[in-house]
Amino acid sequence: MTCNPSWSEIASELQDFQTAQDRPDLTTRIFRSKFEQLRADVINKGVLGNVKSYMYVTEFQKRGLPHVHMLLILENNDKLRSPEEYDEIVRAEIPHYEEEPQLHHAVLKHMIHGPCGMLNPNSPCMKNGRCKKRFPKNFSTLTRQGSDSYPDYRRRREEPVTLNRRVTIDNRWVVPYNPWLLLKYDCHINVEVCSSIKSIKYLYKYVYKGPDRVAMEVHKGINTDEIQQYVDARWICAPEALWKIFGFNLYQLYPSVVRLQIHLPNRQQVRFYDHQMINDILNDDHNSKTMLTQFFTLNNLDVEARGYLYSEIPKHYTWEKATKEWNRRRVLGRIYTVSPSEGDKFYLRVLLNHVRGPTSWEYLLTVNGTCFHTFKQSAQERGFLEGDDSVRQCLIEASNLRTPIALRRLFVTILVFCDPTDVRSLWEEFKNYMVEDYPSTSCTTRNNFTNQLLRDLNDLLLLHGKQISDFDLPTVPLQAAEDNVVPRIIDEQLSFHISHEDLDAVGKLNSDQSLAFNNIMNVIEQGHSKVFFVDGPGGTGKTFLYRALISRLISIGKIVLATATSGIAATLLLGGQTAHSRFKIPLNPDSSSVCSISKQSDLAKLITQSSAIVWDEAPMVNRYALEAVDRTFRDIIGCDAPFGGKVVILGGDFRQVLPVVPKGNNAEMVAACIVKSPLWAYTNVLHLRQNMRSLQDQNFAEYLMRIGDGVEPTIRDDLVKVPQQMTIRWEGDDSIQQLIQVIFPNLGSHGWDNCYMSERAILTPTNENVQKVNDIIIDHFPGEYHNLLSFDEVEGDTNNLYQQEYLNSITPGGLPPHVLKVKKGAPLMLLRNIDLEGGLCNGTRLLCRGTYMNMLDVEVLSGQHVGHRAFLPRIKLKTSDNAGLPFVLLRKQFPVRLSFALTINKAQGQTIPNVGIYLPKHVFGHGQLYVALSRGVSKATTKILIKEGRIQGEEGDFTKNIVFKDILLS
Numbered sequence: 001m002t003c004n005p006s007w008s009e010i011a012s013e014l015q016d017f018q019t020a021q022d023r024p025d026l027t028t029r030i031f032r033s034k035f036e037q038l039r040a041d042v043i044n045k046g047v048l049g050n051v052k053s054y055m056y057v058t059e060f061q062k063r064g065l066p067h068v069h070m071l072l073i074l075e076n077n078d079k080l081r082s083p084e085e086y087d088e089i090v091r092a093e094i095p096h097y098e099e100e101p102q103l104h105h106a107v108l109k110h111m112i113h114g115p116c117g118m119l120n121p122n123s124p125c126m127k128n129g130r131c132k133k134r135f136p137k138n139f140s141t142l143t144r145q146g147s148d149s150y151p152d153y154r155r156r157r158e159e160p161v162t163l164n165r166r167v168t169i170d171n172r173w174v175v176p177y178n179p180w181l182l183l184k185y186d187c188h189i190n191v192e193v194c195s196s197i198k199s200i201k202y203l204y205k206y207v208y209k210g211p212d213r214v215a216m217e218v219h220k221g222i223n224t225d226e227i228q229q230y231v232d233a234r235w236i237c238a239p240e241a242l243w244k245i246f247g248f249n250l251y252q253l254y255p256s257v258v259r260l261q262i263h264l265p266n267r268q269q270v271r272f273y274d275h276q277m278i279n280d281i282l283n284d285d286h287n288s289k290t291m292l293t294q295f296f297t298l299n300n301l302d303v304e305a306r307g308y309l310y311s312e313i314p315k316h317y318t319w320e321k322a323t324k325e326w327n328r329r330r331v332l333g334r335i336y337t338v339s340p341s342e343g344d345k346f347y348l349r350v351l352l353n354h355v356r357g358p359t360s361w362e363y364l365l366t367v368n369g370t371c372f373h374t375f376k377q378s379a380q381e382r383g384f385l386e387g388d389d390s391v392r393q394c395l396i397e398a399s400n401l402r403t404p405i406a407l408r409r410l411f412v413t414i415l416v417f418c419d420p421t422d423v424r425s426l427w428e429e430f431k432n433y434m435v436e437d438y439p440s441t442s443c444t445t446r447n448n449f450t451n452q453l454l455r456d457l458n459d460l461l462l463l464h465g466k467q468i469s470d471f472d473l474p475t476v477p478l479q480a481a482e483d484n485v486v487p488r489i490i491d492e493q494l495s496f497h498i499s500h501e502d503l504d505a506v507g508k509l510n511s512d513q514s515l516a517f518n519n520i521m522n523v524i525e526q527g528h529s530k531v532f533f534v535d536g537p538g539g540t541g542k543t544f545l546y547r548a549l550i551s552r553l554i555s556i557g558k559i560v561l562a563t564a565t566s567g568i569a570a571t572l573l574l575g576g577q578t579a580h581s582r583f584k585i586p587l588n589p590d591s592s593s594v595c596s597i598s599k600q601s602d603l604a605k606l607i608t609q610s611s612a613i614v615w616d617e618a619p620m621v622n623r624y625a626l627e628a629v630d631r632t633f634r635d636i637i638g639c640d641a642p643f644g645g646k647v648v649i650l651g652g653d654f655r656q657v658l659p660v661v662p663k664g665n666n667a668e669m670v671a672a673c674i675v676k677s678p679l680w681a682y683t684n685v686l687h688l689r690q691n692m693r694s695l696q697d698q699n700f701a702e703y704l705m706r707i708g709d710g711v712e713p714t715i716r717d718d719l720v721k722v723p724q725q726m727t728i729r730w731e732g733d734d735s736i737q738q739l740i741q742v743i744f745p746n747l748g749s750h751g752w753d754n755c756y757m758s759e760r761a762i763l764t765p766t767n768e769n770v771q772k773v774n775d776i777i778i779d780h781f782p783g784e785y786h787n788l789l790s791f792d793e794v795e796g797d798t799n800n801l802y803q804q805e806y807l808n809s810i811t812p813g814g815l816p817p818h819v820l821k822v823k824k825g826a827p828l829m830l831l832r833n834i835d836l837e838g839g840l841c842n843g844t845r846l847l848c849r850g851t852y853m854n855m856l857d858v859e860v861l862s863g864q865h866v867g868h869r870a871f872l873p874r875i876k877l878k879t880s881d882n883a884g885l886p887f888v889l890l891r892k893q894f895p896v897r898l899s900f901a902l903t904i905n906k907a908q909g910q911t912i913p914n915v916g917i918y919l920p921k922h923v924f925g926h927g928q929l930y931v932a933l934s935r936g937v938s939k940a941t942t943k944i945l946i947k948e949g950r951i952q953g954e955e956g957d958f959t960k961n962i963v964f965k966d967i968l969l970s
């Protein structure tokens with residue numbers, strides 16, 4: 001916000017011969033009071049959203065007017081996340097005079113940059129012939145996430161406007177603004193959405209940037225050039241001087257930050273005057289008290305304090321310097337940084353950052369009854385430091401549990417994901433534990449076991465596109481029957497074991513399913529080629545149909561490649577793999593991509609020999625991925641028909657979530673859909689209509705269809721009414737507890753109940769709220785806490801520029817938290833595709849059976865592999881490019897999160913008989929409401945809590961239902 005010298009409050013006070021610059025006292029005071037009002041509007045009244053924390057700094061241009069830079073961090077639920085939400089707050093266009101005359105004038109008066117460039121090459125913003133602020137911007141029909149710090153706002157190409165007689169400008173020259181603030185304050189107020197951490201850092205710089213300095217020459221006398229001395233001085237202009245004289249705040253930070261002292265026992269710093277006697281100083285108890293020792297004292301006296309870490313204490317207590325005591329209040333705390341070269345003090349800091357309620361030095365040094373000599377030993381024993389041989393320790397912990405199948409899979413997981421250094425010695429140490437379940441007969445030799453084990457490990461490695469020979473392991477001996485006539489991956493496809501359930505499915509198909517089944521089978525049996533799309537709303541039995549098809553085809557000796565877009569949907573199909581791994585689709589395909597499959601490879605032979613390809617959840621994939629597969633198949637098979645003439649059965653539901661386009665807006669998401677691909681013209685759509693999931697509640701099934709199709713009546717802005725039977729009224733934060741109690745009744749007595757856990761979950765749109773709900777539920781869950789810590793680093797940060805606490809404090813989407821708080825029997829969710837064949841993929845729900853220093857023991861809770869046991873090591877996980885961080889965070893952690901609550905997107909494809917939906921804000925994505933509701937089976941067992949669900953003058957609760965109708969299939 002910049003002072004407007006022509007504000008009437010200033011202009012009316014000036015004499016005829018004066019300008020605003022002549023009255024810095026006046027401009028300063030008027031600006032200050034206007035800013036105070038703006039502060040109250042945005043911080044107290046929350047006109048841009050509820051503010052969680054803020055900082056601002058007042059600046060003065062040399063001889064110039066005062067202006068303020070302000071950074072607002074909004075409450076999580078009010079954060080602006082999508083380009084559509086940015087548009088509600090920020091505009092960067094000249095409003096039409098006919099529609100908004102006042103705003104039109106205000107924008108032209110205050111919010112036009114420069115102009116600079118060709119129009120005005122001498123503008124102060126010009127450097128080396130270019131505008132430093134990159135004006136004029138580009139025209140754009142929609143707001144989108146910028147490639148840099150700020151979004152690229154919508155600037156439509158419209159008639160230029162004449163600014164003064166000489167210059168005409170258009171929307172490319174508009175500085176982003178908020179209409180309400182601009183009209184109210186009648187001055188330059190540039191409002192931007194900080195969409196990356198870079199822009200936040202840039203703003204913080206203002207606070208810490210030193211003052212402008214000047215080197216002044218002081219002359220000996222008025223009439224002499226002789227210099228007496230140089231003075232290094234601070235330049236202060238008149239308005240700044242007055243700002244200080246009036247005692248106004250130059251900057252403010254909320255909440256403020258307290259620096260916490262840290263020192264080893266008896267090494268506290270004591271200050272004293274020369275004239276004081278050392279003995280007096282040492283004998284005075286007051287001198288030995290520090291923030292840290294008094295933190296121990298506080299923990300001895302106050303039970304509540306014991307629940308907090310040292311760094312959390314200032315949130316609840318304030319440090320009284322005079323009395324050296326902690327009293328209740330609220331600010332933020334940071335412990336002084338300690339470098340690892342400072343020895344044990346560094347480890348003391350690690351302990352203080354993780355141990356709650358220490359009452360003494362001994363407390364920190366003691367673990368399980370043993371008092372260690374150094375803080376390092378204590379930290380190591382508590383699992384706060386990364387061990388040098390964590391992989392080996394993980395295998396030792398797992399081998400003690402005597403579950404050889406899970407141990408073999410763990411060994412492979414470690415080879416693939418943990419990059420162990422000494423594979424051969426791990427093999428020697430653990431091979432005997434991995435064969436404990438092999439049946440031994442009178443003629444089995446140790447050699448037979450080893451060979452069998454190598455073959456089994458090789459089979460598991462092949463699923464990851466690797467083999468034994470990629471590692472320092474003995475070579476795999478071929479079995480007598482293996483003569484390489486049939487490539488292994490083809491052999492595998494032909495030897496699937498079909499369950500009775502899948503074989504029986506054909507007889508159970510309903511009429512729509514039967515019609516689709518027969519249609520597809522006819523085409524395959526007659527050797528024709530065709531592309532199908534099985535369209536069915538959630539629960540209409542698409543998966544059931546694929547399973548019937550796959551089992552029938554396998555049973556008559558045909559090869560069918562079962563794939564799905566997500567790992568979780570793939571695990572529901574026999575031999576299912578993600579389409580990306582099966583067809584080796586590039587990660588970010590574009591309009592000319594091809595898959596990396598060579599014509600001579602076994603995979604190419606498998607594809608050529610296959611009779612059908614099933615691809616579930618096809619609407620979630622970017623059309624370029626589908627086109628890459630089409631291009632590759634034509635090339636491999638040598639046939640220029642769609643997909644090289646193969647029968648391809650795509651399936652899914654366009655009412656559900658669409659392809660993710662990083663930083664993309666709605667239009668880009670729609671454009672990425674497979675219906676927009678030229679291939680769609682060759683696709684035959686088969687419809688499934690009967691909801692088999694909600695057979696018991698047809699009324700619910702019909703409601704779901706109306707929501708999915710976007711035909712449920714709306715009032716204002718896509719708001720639909722939710723049936724009263726399903727709603728829990730929002731009465732404040734306590735309502736979340738109520739929702740939890742309805743979905744997880746008697747939680748205390750279901751500590752180890754996999755049936756109970758697999759049948760219930762709470763869904764909410766964002767990761768923050770998932771974490772919030774999980775934290776509440778785990779507190780009520782019976783059992784002891786196990787805090788599993790991650791080891792974090794920044795890729796390529798050899799100088800340790802990033803503080804550990806900062807890295808530990810962030811949890812970018814897709815990564816587990818630094819402190820993974822779990823209890824035995826609690827539900828978890830896997831965050832990576834680890835072992836699809838074993839049912840371990842991104843989104844699989846698991847039950848925690850046991851925690852160890854280096855290993856997590858889990859059981860699969862849902863899908864085909866329910867009940868399977870698995871061991872997980874810590875894995876190095878990376879943040880993705882669109883995590884919004886200016887660096888790549890590497891977090892070594894167990895790849896899981898709690899899963900009492902999940903995001904709506906992660907729940908896609910799962911049936912959750914008791915489902916709670918918590919909407920702290922209305923959803924903004926296509927199909928999100930539908931996906932959430934369609935996880936349920938009936939109105940009675942589906943509950944929804946909407947925070948902003950009431951509308952004045954209307955009965956009931958309402959929420960947004962966003963449906964892009966132009967991609968729905970009629």
Ligand SMILES: Nc1ncnc2c1ncn2[C@@H]1O[C@H](COP(=O)(O)OP(=O)(O)OP(=O)(O)O)[C@@H](O)[C@H]1O
Pocket residue numbers: 508509510513536537538539540541542543544545653692693908909910911934
């Ligand atoms: N013909 C059928 N006979 C008996 N049960 C069926 C039949 N078809 C589907 N079901 C059952 O209905 C439920 C929903 O089916 P399914 O999971 O196949 O639906 P879907 O269309 O794949 O759902 P979503 O899109 O939500 O993943 C499952 O429990 C399934 O076993």
